[in-house]
Amino acid sequence: MTIAHHPDMATLIEYAAGTLDEAFAVTVSCHLEVCDQCRKSVRSAAALGGSFLCEETGVEPLGEGSFGRLLEKISAASETPHTAPDRVSELERGVTRGIPLALSGYLDxxxxxxxxxxxxxxxxxxxxxxxxxxxxxxxxxxxxxxxxxxxxxxxxxxxxxxxxxxxxxxxxxxxxxxxxxxxxxxxxxxxxxxxxxxxxxxxxxxxxxxxxxxxxxxxxxxxx
Ligand SMILES: [Zn+2]
Missing domain, CATH: 2.60.120.10 (Jelly Rolls)
Structure with a gap:
């Protein structure tokens, strides 16, 4: 599946933050099932959001050089496949057949x-x-x-x-x-x-x- 058009980055960040309303969240989830690129963006956004939260609450203050290490961690995490190859092809077959997993609970x-x-x-x-x-x-x-x-x-x-x-x-x-x-x-x-x-x-x-x-x-x- 070749994907040319993706959700806006602002939409993906809202998805990662859990602030998208239900219809939009379901639709973005369905896209993420077949789009490795956007899955990586969402993971990065979620990781960055978490780091800001730590900073805000003082749980783990970022010292000198730690932001660089954080970016390295995010980038390393992005290289890790979110789902096993078998799982990805299964999802792609699911979409080709008809209904993405994120939608399947809404349709009988x-x-x-x-x-x-x-x-x-x-x-x-x-x-x-x-x-x-x-x-x-x-x-x-x-x-x-x-x-x-x-x-x-x-x-x-x-x-x-x-x-x-x-x-x-x-x-x-x-x-x-x-x-x-x-x-x-x-x-x-x-x-x-x-x-x-x-x-x-x-x-x-x-x-x-x-x-x-x-x-x-x-x-x-x-x-x-
Ligand atoms: Zn995408």
């Missing part, structure tokens, strides 16, 4: 048996229920070859992981394992360029709730 079926809900021409979705306190939303999207999602901006951050198929937008070509990590300033019009349906996992901040009867009628159309 495989990708082929999902009951999709049509939300537009050639576009289907499957909302993924999260914990009651989650402030983000998670859904699977399935888009037919040649189809696209209408041009849209975002009410907030949106992280999309491609599980199968591929699409192209103003940013580039996105295939399996690739992540589009977009903020509210990005407007794009993804179009599926694969022969098969493109299936993505999309995490979004919960859309603003509209008030009043007109707002409630409008709400179902702005959730994407």
């Amino acid at each position: 079926t495989d990708l082929k048996s999902i009951r999709w809900k049509r939300i537009g021409p050639g576009v289907w979705q499957k909302p993924i229920p999260l914990s009651p306190g989650a402030s983000s939303s998670l859904r699977l999207l399935r888009i037919a070859p040649g189809r696209g999602v209408p041009e849209h901006g975002h009410g907030g951050q949106e992280i999309t992981l491609i599980l199968s198929g591929a699409y192209r937008d103003e940013i580039g070509h996105f295939g399996p394992g690739d992540v589009a990590d977009l903020d509210e300033h990005v407007e794009h019009k993804p179009q599926v360029v694969s022969d098969e349906d493109c299936i993505c996992l999309a995490a979004t901040e919960k859309p603003t709730r509209f008030k009043g009867i007109a707002g409630r009628l409008l709400q179902p159309f702005v959730g994407i």
Whole structure:
């Protein structure tokens, strides 16, 4: 699997710090299953976070030269495989088959048996229920070859992981394992360029709730 697009470093640092909301954390976890590069970044960020914590609490003050040694340790840790080679290939096969491990606890079926809900021409979705306190939303999207999602901006951050198929937008070509990590300033019009349906996992901040009867009628159309 060749991965060209990764989450932003800020997103990986938030993941390492445990501050990403549930939908984003699940999506980043799924990407980490197949991306050695981002696993290393998260480990480094977690190690650095731990060192700052020690410094703050005075547990282990950093003396002269110790920061250099710390970086050496982080870099040595990054060289150590996070998972055994057999495990990595098993995970990659899992994604090729359909569902990443981090998502499997949220779905009681495989990708082929999902009951999709049509939300537009050639576009289907499957909302993924999260914990009651989650402030983000998670859904699977399935888009037919040649189809696209209408041009849209975002009410907030949106992280999309491609599980199968591929699409192209103003940013580039996105295939399996690739992540589009977009903020509210990005407007794009993804179009599926694969022969098969493109299936993505999309995490979004919960859309603003509209008030009043007109707002409630409008709400179902702005959730994407
Ligand atoms: Zn990555």
